[in-house]
Amino acid sequence: MRGYYTADEVRAAEAPLLASLPDGALMRRAAHGLATVVAAELRARTGGVAGRTITVLVGSGDNGGDALWAGAMLRKRGVAATAVLLKPEKTHAAGLAAFTAAGGRVAAPSDDLGLPDLVIDGIVGISGRGPLRPDAAALVDRIEAPIVSADLPSGVDPDTGAVDGPAVRAAVTVAFGALKPVHALGAAHCGRVELVRIGLSLGDVGITALDAADVGAAWPVPGAEDDKYSQGVVGVVAGSDGYPGAGVLCTGAAVTATSGLVRYAGPCTGEVLAHAPEVIATAELAKAGRVQSWVVGPGMGTDDAARRTLRTVLDADVPALVDADGLTLLAEDPDLVRSRTAATLLTPHAGEFARLTGKDPGPDRVASVRALAADWNAHVLLKGRATVIAEPGGRVFVNEAGGSWSATAGAGDVLAGIIGALMAAGLTPDRAAAVGARAHSLAANLAARGGGADLSAGRGTAPISAGTLLAHLRESIRVLRAGVSPEEMPATS
Ligand SMILES: NC(=O)C1=CN([C@@H]2O[C@H](COP(=O)(O)OP(=O)(O)OC[C@H]3O[C@@H](n4cnc5c(N)ncnc54)[C@H](OP(=O)(O)O)[C@@H]3O)[C@@H](O)[C@H]2O)[C@@H](O)CC1
Ligand SMILES: [K+]
Numbered sequence: 001m002r003g004y005y006t007a008d009e010v011r012a013a014e015a016p017l018l019a020s021l022p023d024g025a026l027m028r029r030a031a032h033g034l035a036t037v038v039a040a041e042l043r044a045r046t047g048g049v050a051g052r053t054i055t056v057l058v059g060s061g062d063n064g065g066d067a068l069w070a071g072a073m074l075r076k077r078g079v080a081a082t083a084v085l086l087k088p089e090k091t092h093a094a095g096l097a098a099f100t101a102a103g104g105r106v107a108a109p110s111d112d113l114g115l116p117d118l119v120i121d122g123i124v125g126i127s128g129r130g131p132l133r134p135d136a137a138a139l140v141d142r143i144e145a146p147i148v149s150a151d152l153p154s155g156v157d158p159d160t161g162a163v164d165g166p167a168v169r170a171a172v173t174v175a176f177g178a179l180k181p182v183h184a185l186g187a188a189h190c191g192r193v194e195l196v197r198i199g200l201s202l203g204d205v206g207i208t209a210l211d212a213a214d215v216g217a218a219w220p221v222p223g224a225e226d227d228k229y230s231q232g233v234v235g236v237v238a239g240s241d242g243y244p245g246a247g248v249l250c251t252g253a254a255v256t257a258t259s260g261l262v263r264y265a266g267p268c269t270g271e272v273l274a275h276a277p278e279v280i281a282t283a284e285l286a287k288a289g290r291v292q293s294w295v296v297g298p299g300m301g302t303d304d305a306a307r308r309t310l311r312t313v314l315d316a317d318v319p320a321l322v323d324a325d326g327l328t329l330l331a332e333d334p335d336l337v338r339s340r341t342a343a344t345l346l347t348p349h350a351g352e353f354a355r356l357t358g359k360d361p362g363p364d365r366v367a368s369v370r371a372l373a374a375d376w377n378a379h380v381l382l383k384g385r386a387t388v389i390a391e392p393g394g395r396v397f398v399n400e401a402g403g404s405w406s407a408t409a410g411a412g413d414v415l416a417g418i419i420g421a422l423m424a425a426g427l428t429p430d431r432a433a434a435v436g437a438r439a440h441s442l443a444a445n446l447a448a449r450g451g452g453a454d455l456s457a458g459r460g461t462a463p464i465s466a467g468t469l470l471a472h473l474r475e476s477i478r479v480l481r482a483g484v485s486p487e488e489m490p491a492t493s
Contacts, residue, residue, distance in 0.1 A: 001214050003205030004398065005178040007126035007158045013177065013200040024094055026198055027062060030151075030176040031069030031095075033196025037174045038074060038118060038148050045146065046117050050078030055116040056099075057139060058085050058092075059123040059154070065092030066150045066176070067122020068099040075102035082107050082116070086123065086136055109139045119147045121168045123154035126180065131155045131165025146171035152182045153189040161185025161386065162363030178202055181366065184209055184400045185386045207366060207396045215438045216481040220425035222259045231260030232424035235291035236417065237313055238298040239268035240306075246299025246324070246413045248275045249466050253417025254295065255279060256473045257436070258425050263288050266300065285312055293319045295420030297326020298413040314340060319423045321345045323416040324352070331355040337376050345379040345429035346372070347416060353382055370394050379429035381419075381437065383412065389433045397434035401441035405448040410466030415440045418473070443476035444469050451475060 005013070017026055042052045056071040058064035064086075071081040072095075081104045085091050100106065107113065123136050132140060132155040140147075140154075147170045152158055155167025161182045173190040175183055177200040183193045184207075210218075222231055234254050239247020247268035254262045255276045262279050264272045265288040269281040282288055296313045300306045302325050310329050314320055314336045322330060322337070327348050330336060334356075337344045346356065353372070354360050361368040365388050373380045373390040381389045385404055389397040406415075418440055422432035447464040451472060 001211060002179060002209050003202065004181045004184055004207040004209070005202055005205055006181060009203070009205070010126055010178055010180065010200070013202050016201070017199060027065055027095075028069055029198040030066050030196060031073060033176065033198070034066060034070040034120070034148070034150055034174045035073035037172060037194050037196070038070060038120060039077060039079075041146070041148060041172060042079070042117055049074075051080070052118075053080040053114070053116040054082075054118045054120060055113050055143075055145070056081060056083040056104075056120045057123050057136075058083050059136070060087040060090035061125065061127055062092060063125030063128075063150050063154075064122040065095035066125070067120045068092060068095030068104075070120060070150070071104050072098040072102040075099070075104050081105065082113065084109055084111070084113065084139065086139070109135060113142070116145050119143050119145045121147050121149040121154050121170060123168070125151040126158045128152070128154060128158060130157075131163070131167055137166035140166065140168055149173040149190070151176050152180060153186070156182050156186040156189045157363065158182050160364045160366065161187075163189060164363065181207055181398075184398045185365065185388075187386060187400045187402075206394065207398055209398050209400065210434050210438055212438075212480050213483040215435050216483050218427065218431065218435050219439075219477060219481055220258055220422065220427070221481075228259075228261045231258060232292040232421075232426060233261045233263060233290065234258075234421045234424035235263040235265060235288055235294045236420065237265050237285065237294065237296040237309060238300055238413065238416070239266050239271070240299055240301045241267055242301070243299030244268040244271040245410060247272050249410045249413040249470060250295060250298045250417040251279055252276050252470055253414040253473065254421040256470065257418040257421035257439075257477070260421075260424065262421070263291055285309055291318060291424065292426075293321070293420055293423035295321045295323070295416050297323040298416055300325045302328050311336060314344070317342045319343045319345070319429055321347060321416055321420045321423060321429070323347045323412060327352045328355060334376055337378050343379060343429045344376075345381060345419065345423070345433060346376070347381045347383065347412070347419070347433070349383040349412065366390070366396055366398075370396065379433065381433040383415075387437045387441075389430050389437070391428070391430040395430065397430060399434060399437035399441060401444070403441070403445050403448065405461075405464050406441060406444035406469060408464060408466055408469070411440070411444070411469055414466050414470050414473070439473065439476045439480055440469070442479065443472040446475055446479070447472040
């Protein structure tokens, strides 16, 4: 499990170290980690370190200091380095002195910067707010070389990952001391993230992500004493005459996710059974039989009959996942959820979120999801490249998908089926959501690459459908249960 610490949490963890260590020691630790990553990147991209060229973009704070110290360290390894000072009068003095003493060249933003092999982004770190200012934006706009960002890509909000204008798009981001929310919520701007440990003692964390090993360990599989009932039975209410596919995909995902038993109640029994004959299917909800969790909503429609069905499902005292059309119906009647004693998981995309709350999730998606979870006393999963999951008490899981392949019709129906099956197996809804989201995103990435656990093997990618995602779900679970995901983030020491 990895934690993502807000700028305030990082500052609080830094304070005792700054007080106890010699002046500048912490910054030099960070800079050493940055220089190590830059050197490795130079070697990987150009075949060597000495004789290569870098440009260091320097803002007005300690982030610029990190970049200058790293530049000085790289100078000592024979790298030609030029620092561009955006605010010369506020440049980190000790960092600049070390840089120039090591033979680094200083340039103004208007100078011709040539074609460096790499650029270090030290414009702004955890004190950054809002997009790049115009002078920094114009400078970054001229950069063609790959960028290694110090701590975080400048212009992206450290705590929310929001991008509201010009921002650095890094090839690699070197996080100092701790991962910050930007590294998950703004992952597309971070590139590969490397964590450099600088000795921070970090406290409790509010935002976490599950590693492959956590997901694999949590995945329910039958034990020696299990039968088909004891593993948890999930009931699926999905699909309609107009949208039978939602029933097929949702039920198919539930069947694939766990080994127990899946029940289906709805008008698409023929289609569902044609694709998954092991399902116990009935057209009448009243005859569905006992379940340990319900999934309700995908493709079910929003007419009066659907409303009655939703009410009946939510009247049952078992955990329930509400998705898609179910959410549209709930927007008119939140008390259906608030009055429940069993747990409820809502799985909106941004549009459905706006339907539920009257407003878009906005730039601070974590805060918005937490607020909805607290207000409705429900667990909430907000879909996106970074899926955000909150329980009513405020604990948050985030799942950075590592790609956007699952932005395809029907992928949400698959996700609902997976999570519903995990809830039936006894996982709490937020944990089921985090575990399921991870398997879902890995299945999408595997599908795009045509299978095979080595996602970096350069086999190329192709668009996927929800059907191909579902077809790769079992392989995804297998990879996760093996404990090593090909997407796992490497960390330097
Ligand atoms: N303390 C330590 O020993 C260690 C610190 N560490 C490092 O320090 C970093 C935090 O440094 P920091 O707090 O000095 O601020 P930082 O993020 O560099 O910003 C500087 C100033 O930029 C400005 N600004 C704001 N937004 C902006 C924007 N959008 N575009 C342009 N400019 C913008 C704003 O100043 P303003 O211009 O508003 O006066 C702001 O005050 C941290 O991320 C890590 O890298 C590590 O080395 C570990 C050891
Ligand atoms: K930066």
